[in-house]
Amino acid sequence: MTQTDSLYDFDLLLLDAIALTADALQPEIRDCAIGIKDGRITWRDTKPPEKYTAARTLRLPGHFITPGFVNTHTHSVLSMVRGVAADLGFAPSYTPGIPKGTQVTPPQARALARLGALEALLFGSTVLGDHFVHADVTTQAMAELGLRLCPSWRIHDVDFSKVAQGQWQHATAIGQSTLEAALQLHERWAAHPRVQVNLAAHAVDTCSNDFLKEIAEISRVKDLVVSTHLGQSRTEVDRVLERTGRTSTEVLEDAGLLNQRLMGGHCIYLTSSDIAKMANAGAHAVHIPKCNASSGRLAPTHLLKAAGVNIALATDTQHGDMVELMRWALMTARVQEGGVNDNWQPRHVFHMATLGGARALGMHNNIGSIEVGKAADLVVFDGNRPHLRPHVNPLGNLVHTGQGRDVRMVMVDGYILVEHGLPTQVDMDSVCAEAETVARELWGHEGRHYWR
Numbered sequence: 001m002t003q004t005d006s007l008y009d010f011d012l013l014l015l016d017a018i019a020l021t022a023d024a025l026q027p028e029i030r031d032c033a034i035g036i037k038d039g040r041i042t043w044r045d046t047k048p049p050e051k052y053t054a055a056r057t058l059r060l061p062g063h064f065i066t067p068g069f070v071n072t073h074t075h076s077v078l079s080m081v082r083g084v085a086a087d088l089g090f091a092p093s094y095t096p097g098i099p100k101g102t103q104v105t106p107p108q109a110r111a112l113a114r115l116g117a118l119e120a121l122l123f124g125s126t127v128l129g130d131h132f133v134h135a136d137v138t139t140q141a142m143a144e145l146g147l148r149l150c151p152s153w154r155i156h157d158v159d160f161s162k163v164a165q166g167q168w169q170h171a172t173a174i175g176q177s178t179l180e181a182a183l184q185l186h187e188r189w190a191a192h193p194r195v196q197v198n199l200a201a202h203a204v205d206t207c208s209n210d211f212l213k214e215i216a217e218i219s220r221v222k223d224l225v226v227s228t229h230l231g232q233s234r235t236e237v238d239r240v241l242e243r244t245g246r247t248s249t250e251v252l253e254d255a256g257l258l259n260q261r262l263m264g265g266h267c268i269y270l271t272s273s274d275i276a277k278m279a280n281a282g283a284h285a286v287h288i289p290k291c292n293a294s295s296g297r298l299a300p301t302h303l304l305k306a307a308g309v310n311i312a313l314a315t316d317t318q319h320g321d322m323v324e325l326m327r328w329a330l331m332t333a334r335v336q337e338g339g340v341n342d343n344w345q346p347r348h349v350f351h352m353a354t355l356g357g358a359r360a361l362g363m364h365n366n367i368g369s370i371e372v373g374k375a376a377d378l379v380v381f382d383g384n385r386p387h388l389r390p391h392v393n394p395l396g397n398l399v400h401t402g403q404g405r406d407v408r409m410v411m412v413d414g415y416i417l418v419e420h421g422l423p424t425q426v427d428m429d430s431v432c433a434e435a436e437t438v439a440r441e442l443w444g445h446e447g448r449h450y451w452r
């Protein structure tokens with residue numbers, strides 16, 4: 001039998017939409033037909049097969065269907081500092097006077113992680129590379145939303161309670177306890193189909209050289225992706241230079257961490273030699289343009305891209321809208337390049353937000369584009385809204401005028417997690433209310449009562 005003679009049996013058939021596939025072979029399909037069976041894409045064409053059955057058919061004229069966005073670097077618990085941290089000029093963990101991870105209890109972490117993850121999901125992120133404290137609790141909390149997760153325990157051997165006061169005190173016991181927790185997390189979730197536990201070596205200034213070597217060896221033996229903050233701040237760079245006489249990238253290389261399993265978050269303070277090293281090693285840059293710009297900084301992403309470094313995108317501690325983030329990535333790169341050229345077009349930032357992220361996480365064979373055989377991680381945007389019309393170039397519309405708030409449906413492995421813009425697995429109002437209560441408790445401890 002030829003393919004067209006076969007009888008196709010779909011759980012879900014999506015018809016009449018505009019598919020933006022992130023597949024270079026066929027990036028846009030008008031009046032598309034996408035068939036899903038057992039959580040996977042089994043049909044992608046301009047029309048359905050001649051013979052098929054479908055348990056459910058959705059006609060979506062004027063809607064855009066994209067792959068789920070791969071949000072490679074988040075700390076969902078830090079939804080607690082929303083509205084404040086972005087105006088303090090530095091990463092929350094280094095900033096005095098605001099709640100810290102070390103103060104958050106497991107129940108508080110659960111409530112805050114659910115809010116952060118729910119927001120990202122509603123805006124079309126289907127994967128979160130989330131790392132912070134209490135990852136055992138937060139992984140469970142976020143998994144309940146149905147998301148695909150790459151969680152990590154925050155690994156460091158510095159005493160984090162003193163870092164905001166400018167003291168970096170390393171202790172073997174702290175390192176061993178965070179590493180042990182990270183490995184337990186990996187063991188506990190090893191069999192889960194939608195959870196891939198990574199290692200998160202927090203940063204070079206918060207991990208000693210010997211500790212980084214230990215993490216590198218575990219990553220190599222267990223083949224685990226390592227996420228880190230790399231060249232995030234002058235403070236980090238100065239501290240690392242003072243301690244080692246090297247750049248953060250050089251220390252990672254010395255430790256055996258600069259390789260295809262490494263995802264460097266931020267990548268702001270990199271020398272041209274660091275960039276060449278990243279490109280040669282096949283390490284991935286996680287670009288966090290909005291967070292960087294909020295603190296008055298830009299990563300040299302145009303140079304990283306020109307050097308051939310794979311770039312992924314992430315929202316980090318700020319709101320989880322990957323659509324808006326694509327715009328930030330595109331605009332900041334054009335400012336750096338001093339104009340519009342073919343290096344930075346909507347298709348490039350769309351790739352970073354989907355396949356580029358999937359590749360950084362080692363998941364590009366399974367997710368990141370709409371292709372037959374891949375997981376049905378899909379997002380449906382309401383492209384009929386006035387700001388997304390006319391449909392001359394739908395991807396241009398999405399990147400330049402779209403918002404996460406245009407998302408109507410999100411699915412992961414074919415499970416519909418967002419429908420009509422609302423979550424199907426949790427009650428949105430109670431998630432918001434619980435996080436509100438917890439934020440009040442934590443900010444109350446800081447003596448900063450924003451609610452007065």
Ligand SMILES: [Zn+2]
Pocket residue numbers: 073074075229265316317
């Ligand atoms: Zn971060």
